[in-house]
Amino acid sequence: MEIIQHLLDGFLVALEPMNLFLVIIGCAVGLFIGAMPGLGSVNGVAILLPVTFIVPPTSAIIFLAAIYYGAMYGGAISSIMLGIPGASTAVATTFDGRPLALKGMADKALVAAAVASFAGGTISVILFTAFAPPLAHVALSFGAPEEFALMMLAFGTFIGLGGDDIPKTLFSIAIGLVMSAVGLDILSGEPRLVFGDIPGFFHGINFLVLAIGIYGIGEILWTIESSRGEVAVSQAVVSVRRVLDTLRELVKSLKTIIMGSLIGFFVGLLPAAGATPGSIMAYGVAKTVSRDPDSYGKGNLDGVAAPESANNAASTGSMLPMLTLGIPGSPTTAILLGGMVIWGLEPGPRLFVEQTEFVWGLIASLYVANLFSILLNIAFIPIFIWVLKLPFSILAPVIFVLCIVGGYAPTQDMHDVWLMLLFGVVGYLMRKLDYPMAPMVLAIVLGPLAESSLRQSLLQSHGSMMVFIERPISGPIMGIALLLFVFPALKAVKSAVARRSAGTGGEK
Amino acid sequence: MRRAELSMAIVLAILSVYLMWKSAELPIGWVKGDGPGGGAFPFWLSLVMLVCSIWTIVRWFRRTTPQSRSTEPYFDSQSLSLIILVVGALVLMVGSIHFIGVYGAIPLFFVFYMRFIGRQTWTKTLVLAVAAPVFTFFFFEILLHITLPKGATETLFYPLYDIFM
Numbered sequence: 001m002e003i004i005q006h007l008l009d010g011f012l013v014a015l016e017p018m019n020l021f022l023v024i025i026g027c028a029v030g031l032f033i034g035a036m037p038g039l040g041s042v043n044g045v046a047i048l049l050p051v052t053f054i055v056p057p058t059s060a061i062i063f064l065a066a067i068y069y070g071a072m073y074g075g076a077i078s079s080i081m082l083g084i085p086g087a088s089t090a091v092a093t094t095f096d097g098r099p100l101a102l103k104g105m106a107d108k109a110l111v112a113a114a115v116a117s118f119a120g121g122t123i124s125v126i127l128f129t130a131f132a133p134p135l136a137h138v139a140l141s142f143g144a145p146e147e148f149a150l151m152m153l154a155f156g157t158f159i160g161l162g163g164d165d166i167p168k169t170l171f172s173i174a175i176g177l178v179m180s181a182v183g184l185d186i187l188s189g190e191p192r193l194v195f196g197d198i199p200g201f202f203h204g205i206n207f208l209v210l211a212i213g214i215y216g217i218g219e220i221l222w223t224i225e226s227s228r229g230e231v232a233v234s235q236a237v238v239s240v241r242r243v244l245d246t247l248r249e250l251v252k253s254l255k256t257i258i259m260g261s262l263i264g265f266f267v268g269l270l271p272a273a274g275a276t277p278g279s280i281m282a283y284g285v286a287k288t289v290s291r292d293p294d295s296y297g298k299g300n301l302d303g304v305a306a307p308e309s310a311n312n313a314a315s316t317g318s319m320l321p322m323l324t325l326g327i328p329g330s331p332t333t334a335i336l337l338g339g340m341v342i343w344g345l346e347p348g349p350r351l352f353v354e355q356t357e358f359v360w361g362l363i364a365s366l367y368v369a370n371l372f373s374i375l376l377n378i379a380f381i382p383i384f385i386w387v388l389k390l391p392f393s394i395l396a397p398v399i400f401v402l403c404i405v406g407g408y409a410p411t412q413d414m415h416d417v418w419l420m421l422l423f424g425v426v427g428y429l430m431r432k433l434d435y436p437m438a439p440m441v442l443a444i445v446l447g448p449l450a451e452s453s454l455r456q457s458l459l460q461s462h463g464s465m466m467v468f469i470e471r472p473i474s475g476p477i478m479g480i481a482l483l484l485f486v487f488p489a490l491k492a493v494k495s496a497v498a499r500r501s502a503g504t505g506g507e508k
Numbered sequence: 509m510r511r512a513e514l515s516m517a518i519v520l521a522i523l524s525v526y527l528m529w530k531s532a533e534l535p536i537g538w539v540k541g542d543g544p545g546g547g548a549f550p551f552w553l554s555l556v557m558l559v560c561s562i563w564t565i566v567r568w569f570r571r572t573t574p575q576s577r578s579t580e581p582y583f584d585s586q587s588l589s590l591i592i593l594v595v596g597a598l599v600l601m602v603g604s605i606h607f608i609g610v611y612g613a614i615p616l617f618f619v620f621y622m623r624f625i626g627r628q629t630w631t632k633t634l635v636l637a638v639a640a641p642v643f644t645f646f647f648f649e650i651l652l653h654i655t656l657p658k659g660a661t662e663t664l665f666y667p668l669y670d671i672f673m
Binding site for chain 2: 181190394400409455
């Protein structure tokens with residue numbers, strides 16, 4: 001019961017007037033930053049980190065964690081209302097959130113996302129509180145082969161479950177990974193794929209440049225063409241009754257939400273495989289176990305609930321290795337970790353012994369941040385729906401300008417703005433031919449880690465691929481991943497056999 | 509649509525070969541003591557890209573993809589001119605940022621897009637053309653401390669920096 005005592009002490013810290021105020025401001029800022037296409041929790045936390053030097057470390061991390069949390073909620077808002085993920089963590093939310101909005105059920109999708117986020121956040125914080133030490137111990141045994149196997153699993157879900165043209169999906173994954181390799185080679189430090197020493201390529205291709213290009217510029221071009229400049233604005237009615245109706249409907253999604261939370265939490269735990277693959281895996285699994293998988297991608301409420309519960313759970317999960325081991329579980333926690341060093345704290349297991357106020361104040365603040373995020377999120381729904389009701393010839397230039405400024409902000413390099421424009425137009429042309437774009441964006445985000453874990457694994461095994469199969473944890477993960485890769489081929493063979501035995505003749 | 513499918517696959521195949529060639533500038537094999545060379549990862553993935561593109565071309569000849577059977581045009585003339593107009597406006601805007609800065613380019617873009625493409629009223633157009641850069645300035649430069657490119661208009665902002673920063 002020592003944990004309960006610690007948690008109560010933590011609440012005393014989190015509920016101090018200044019900390020409570022910072023949580024509320026942090027959640028509100030996070031919601032808006034998350035909702036803006038191009039700015040995600042990473043940008044928000046990175047940009048606002050220097051601002052926090054005026055308050056004590058405990059208040060500072062509480063504020064930044066609230067932004068992280070709020071951004072996880074906020075990402076869903078633009079995924080649903082604009083079809084543009086506000087952050088990479090909300091990519092999977094567009095799959096069903098956008099179709100729901102187009103059907104005029106944007107409010108449903110938004111409430112579902114908020115409730116799933118709340119549930120995911122709460123479930124994972126409880127898990128965090130109860131199992132912190134033993135779970136951290138498990139994650140500690142994960143090496144490079146396990147990380148690589150996990151990433152193969154994430155890509156495998158696209159091949160096996162994506163339902164898009166297989167060669168085009170595979171192409172999309174490969175080109176995303178190649179783009180992530182642009183810049184300085186992580187191990188040797190040599191420049192590669194800099195295309196005739198163009199200086200802008202030396203810092204690599206920021207995933208935001210591709211993501212904003214494709215989901216911002218490309219998406220708007222797509223919308224302009226399909227609507228000829230005017231969007232048929234979906235009617236979105238918000239009322240207390242509709243919110244309550246949605247809540248009642250969400251009871252059916254409870255299983256999906258719990259499953260998404262667990263997947264998100266455990267994937268988030270792993271150093272650097274955070275909320276993005278977690279939410280995409282949760283979506284994939286929800287679709288596979290569903291009784292009605294065909295309704296996914298067309299506006300299934302479960303398809304919103306699964307990734308949204310997972311990405312919030314993952315953001316909590318990713319803080320666990322950061323706090324207990326000093327290893328960031330996500331890019332955002334990497335920045336938080338950097339902040340801890342600047343604040344004069346030594347990250348690692350000793351924090352739990354020496355800085356109990358800091359650790360438990362942060363954990364307790366996550367409960368509080370969750371509560372305020374869902375309240376603010378639902379309260380702001382009318383504002384976001386008002387945004388969608390604007391005529392498209394007003395909304396389009398606003399989004400274009402946001403994309404361009406957002407594309408410039410992370411690296412502050414005009415080169416990236418041009419690249420983003422290029423990706424947007426080319427991505428749009430490819431999308432017209434059914435090249436799926438989500439695997440490409442996922443691949444460029446995961447690319448650097450995929451490469452380093454692959455190279456480290458092969459280095460450990462002296463070039464033997466068996467390292468992925470032989471290890472007790474990576475083996476089964478890799479097995480499932482490979483199964484997903486060959487799944488479509490098996491299905492094709494099976495249907496061909498079935499056709500032949502039915503006597504309808506071969507495919508002509 | 510048929511022609512577009514084949515053209516895209518061929519262009520992507522050429523891109524793959526180009527990327528393979530560029531990746532091969534670094535060692536792509538096993539470097540003793542260092543594991544796989546720096547070029548290995550992009551090289552083999554570019555090969556995957558090439559295989560996928562050829563696979564798509566083969567499927568085009570066998571007419572297995574929906575696009576290779578489609579008789580619909582890739583673009584109809586009306587949407588093509590609209591898309592060219594919008595993309596052209598975007599290119600001009602980003603290009604002009606180098607000279608007149610974000611705060612010169614944004615209002616011009618709004619005026620062009622809303623008034624001449626969207627046919628909105630002058631009042632709405634001007635309100636947004638003024639509000640957008642003002643909001644951008646306060647949110648990005650003041651709140652988030654991201655300095656946006658200003659081109660030749662840089663000097664005009666010195667008094668504003670003095671007041672707000």
